[in-house]
Amino acid sequence: MKHLFIGGYGPDILTANSEFDVVARTAADKASFLAFHPTLPVLYAVGEQDTGTLTAYTVTDGELSELDGRPSEGSQPCHLAVHPGGELLAVANYGDGVVSLHRLDANGAFTGDPIVLTHSGSGPVWERQERPHAHQAVFHDDVLHVSDLGTDEIRRYALDGRALDFVKLPAGTGPRHLVFAGGRCHVAGELDAMVRTYDGDWNEVAAAVASEQPGTNYPSHIDVAGEYVYVGNRGPDTISVLRAADLSMVAEVPSGAAWPRHFAIDGAAMYVANQTGDTVSVLTLRGGVPQPTDVVIDAVAPACVLPR
Known part of the structure; x- marks a missing residue:
């Protein structure tokens, strides 16, 4: 990563460098x-x-x-x-x-x-x-x-x-984000708090809860890297790691702050936009599981992170 671009509900788009210092602010309302x-x-x-x-x-x-x-x-x-x-x-x-x-x-x-x-x-x-x-x-x-x-x-x-x-999709799913990988499509349901996997003909082949934590969950972003599906969970404030093959739970780890709205994976790094936590957390992937670091980027209500 050369730069990380951060958009959200604040007044700016932020640009951070590879040392995670903010080097530019561009006025942009609710980007x-x-x-x-x-x-x-x-x-x-x-x-x-x-x-x-x-x-x-x-x-x-x-x-x-x-x-x-x-x-x-x-x-x-x-x-x-x-x-x-x-x-x-x-x-x-x-x-x-x-x-x-x-x-x-x-x-x-x-x-x-x-x-x-x-x-x-x-x-x-x-x-x-x-x-x-x-x-x-x-x-x-x-x-x-x-x-x-x-x-x-x-x-x-x-x-x-x-x-x-x-x-x-099933009534009440409330599909939010989806991702295609390996001939399949994985869908995060914001309203039913489920992840569903569909084959190339849109037959459902797997379904699982997005979070195993108690309480209400509003899944946000979903992505695939290698053999794993990653899902952000708002409420539990976690990132779930599921096996892409059958959606079995591998791990569920803290996102670093409140309301993980979006995340991006870049190699062994995961960047999580924690909207109400006003931070972007920098996590590292070990064996496919996100691990905490001591690096955070302050940002007002971040909603999207984009490494480039």
Whole structure:
């Protein structure tokens, strides 16, 4: 890692160096999720406002300079992703469930009109599922996958915005984040506090609780490294380590502070954005299990960490 970029609900995007010192602060209100262009030194950020925004930044030695910006076409954007080809960016707007697709030019700036994908529906947990709530956008095999917490669906679209068959999950799942690995898809359910694994035909092949700790849990981010699935648990304030093969629990360890909203794995390091703890914890992976270190980065309500 050369730099670590930290977005969240504070007033800035922070840049920390490899010594974990903050070396730059870029004004950006509620930049709750970040994503890099696959080939260009360009960073993208959402602005999680009622009228959402997107901003593109050119990155030079960790310093950010604004390249372009536009509306997210929805309310409270909370996630974005860039297609591996580098010509398309997708945004999930939590507030109204709108997903938007934005074309990128050769410099990584926005070009052309966006494609706006609206949706309808609800779920049984009325206080959270009264309408669509798009929570994550993931490109996989040239298909855009959107986890919709409000409708218990994985929405699927072609790159031109054409709707494909949606995947219906168990009622009350509240899918938040998902990750593809080894021909499977692992889904973290925020509302049922479960992790579910699906095969290539979207048959459920495994399911397990995200945390074995007592009390209420709201799983957040999910990722895969090697043979393990990692899940952040808000409430227990832990990171769970599950075997990817069958979701059996390997370990559950403290995240370092309160409300682990997001984490990133980079080699043997794990960086955890503890939102209400106002810190990013630096953990080290030993035998696949995160271990504490004495390194923390102070940040106001961090919600996303991105090593680069």
